[in-house]
Amino acid sequence: MMYASPMDRRQHKRVLFTVEDGIVGLFNPPDNNSDKIEATVMDMSEGGLKLNFRSILKNSIKEGDRILLSAIRGSDSAQVVINVDSEVKWVSENQISDEIGLGIEFMSILDDDKQKISDMVEFWFLQKL
Numbered sequence: 001m002m003y004a005s006p007m008d009r010r011q012h013k014r015v016l017f018t019v020e021d022g023i024v025g026l027f028n029p030p031d032n033n034s035d036k037i038e039a040t041v042m043d044m045s046e047g048g049l050k051l052n053f054r055s056i057l058k059n060s061i062k063e064g065d066r067i068l069l070s071a072i073r074g075s076d077s078a079q080v081v082i083n084v085d086s087e088v089k090w091v092s093e094n095q096i097s098d099e100i101g102l103g104i105e106f107m108s109i110l111d112d113d114k115q116k117i118s119d120m121v122e123f124w125f126l127q128k129l
Contacts, residue, residue: 022075
């Protein structure tokens, strides 16, 4: 039996980032009562992204939670997207470094914002060739 690799199942082109690339996302935690969290964007596509951040919420974000991604900023501090309703698809915790990784799927995104993300993905994809 053959299985598709995760990359074969992707619907959108995805670009990988390093911390040095300086791409960050700001999001409101599910309770919406905490301050916005700034996280490093580790990969991104039109459909979603992966965020890494230092754990300050201690297990309060879970798979299936809805969060509001309020901005994605590039290394030049240009704001790319604002107010995208998103769903947490997976959570990984690194007990040693106290970092949390979140797989985020965009649930409600305006066409204009989707195009901005697509343009950013394409720009970085070409930079990394």
